[in-house]
Amino acid sequence: MPAPDSISADKLAKLVGTPKCPVILDLRTSDDFALAPQLVPTARHISLDAFEAAPQSMGSGTVVTLCAQGHAISQGAAALLRTQGLAAEYLEGGFKAWSEAKLPTFDPAKLPPSNTRTNTIRVTRSRPKIDRIACPWLIRRFIDQDAQFLYVAPSEVERVGELFGATPFDIENVFWSHRGELCTFDVMLAEFALNLPALDRLARIVRGADTHRLDLGPEAAGLLAAALGLSRLYSDDLAQLEAGMTLFDAFFRWARDATGETHNWPTNKVETSNG
Incomplete structure (x- = not known):
């Protein structure tokens, strides 16, 4: 059963390309990003250090965080954003799930x-x-x-x-x-x-x-x-x-x-x- 603070790759894919698409933060480590140097559409690839200042530019919209496989980095980041009053979810399975579903990325x-x-x-x-x-x-x-x-x-x-x-x-x-x-x-x-x-x-x-x-x-x-x-x-x-x-x-x-x-x-x- 999906966690209440997560979003599936299929559900996020339905939002991509529409005015309802959330802000997407790619928090993969530099090593993980080097293995697959593509981004989910509209995603920003930022380090955890840069992430600390990210909420100041988020506005009041929904945010989706992702990491390599949807574990501690993206879940912790989404939880931190929620403590600051933002609606935030993490991508289930991370970039790995998105890629395996053959969903669109960009270079x-x-x-x-x-x-x-x-x-x-x-x-x-x-x-x-x-x-x-x-x-x-x-x-x-x-x-x-x-x-x-x-x-x-x-x-x-x-x-x-x-x-x-x-x-x-x-x-x-x-x-x-x-x-x-x-x-x-x-x-x-x-x-x-x-x-x-x-x-x-x-x-x-x-x-x-x-x-x-x-x-x-x-x-x-x-x-x-x-x-x-x-x-x-x-x-x-x-x-x-x-x-x-x-x-x-x-x-x-x-x-x-x-x-x-x-x-x-x-x-x-x-x-x-x-x-």
């Missing part, structure tokens, strides 16, 4: 260099449409929940990146950009080694909408229409991003849970006979 080696911020910061062109909303959604939902995004004039993206320690994306001649027929969203999935069927489905839709290859899937035209509509509704790029987060949340949940569902009307039509 933290592709994260921007660490700096004085605990979050990452990225910069791209202003007036976003598809990729420049899809990529921030992917980052916040699967890589870094607190990531910041700067939207500036196209000619200033690289210079702003240099001045403010921001990683440029979705512009020409940078690492995080289109490659051949792939859009930036595709590139991020590949580089972070994020393997999840729902994300692959979503990537095809994003690619179709962003590169006007609407033949890639009927949903691509719908995403394009919705994205263009949002760009007309919002003059502020960050307000548009927040609205776009909800749009991509919906597309992700469709891609994960509802691709087989159809809808017709009327649903309660009463059949009559001629007898």
